[in-house]
Amino acid sequence: NHDAAAAGGSEIDYFNPDAKAAMEWTRDAISDTTRAWLAHLPLRRLESDFTLVHGSPRDPIWEYVTSAALARAGLSAISTEHGLHGHTHVPIAFTEVDGRMRTLAPRAGNTVALGEGRTLLNPGSVGQPRDHDPRASYLVLDLQAATATWGRAVYDIEAVGKLMRAAGLPTRLAERLRTGT
Structure with missing residues (x-):
């Protein structure tokens, strides 16, 4: 949820005030490249015999x-x-x-x-x-x-x-x- 919010998603609207303030700080601190990388992460990943x-x-x-x-x-x-x-x-x-x-x-x-x-x-x-x-x-x-x-x-x-x-x-x-x- 924090990765999605940092990437610019609306998830931030569901955060408590302290978490929202931290997420706004993160959004300002990360680069556009990092934001794009986070936005493209899969919600679920399969590796070997594991679901992550x-x-x-x-x-x-x-x-x-x-x-x-x-x-x-x-x-x-x-x-x-x-x-x-x-x-x-x-x-x-x-x-x-x-x-x-x-x-x-x-x-x-x-x-x-x-x-x-x-x-x-x-x-x-x-x-x-x-x-x-x-x-x-x-x-x-x-x-x-x-x-x-x-x-x-x-x-x-x-x-x-x-x-x-x-x-x-x-x-x-x-x-x-x-x-x-």
Whole structure:
């Protein structure tokens, strides 16, 4: 949704005031070349045995996958064994085995085996985690080992917040980085 809004889409009309201010700043900061590149990104991408989306497999822009029921619906919307999504800014894994959904709220170092069932994985967020852990969150896919492992990285949140305030972005956005919310 942020990529589409940065490219000039009307999605910005649905953002909260702080996110809208940040998006307006982004629109002014990026080049026409970047804007055109963002506008041409696919809403869904298939790579190997993965479907990649921002929101959910059913609604790649807006739907949040926050429950096993939504994950099951998302998995039913894809033909690949695995899906990767974001949007919630919260790391989570859903695995469907023998018709049952398992949910994992992964911590750094947690690994999910990809061969145990269909999975829908969220790496969390590098830029604005919302799981009360301010460290950048990421996911490493090892296709040879068939595993997905979550990680965290510390970064200079105070320096980033200072740059955000200097750029005139809403103070609340900088403050949220410290709390991971």
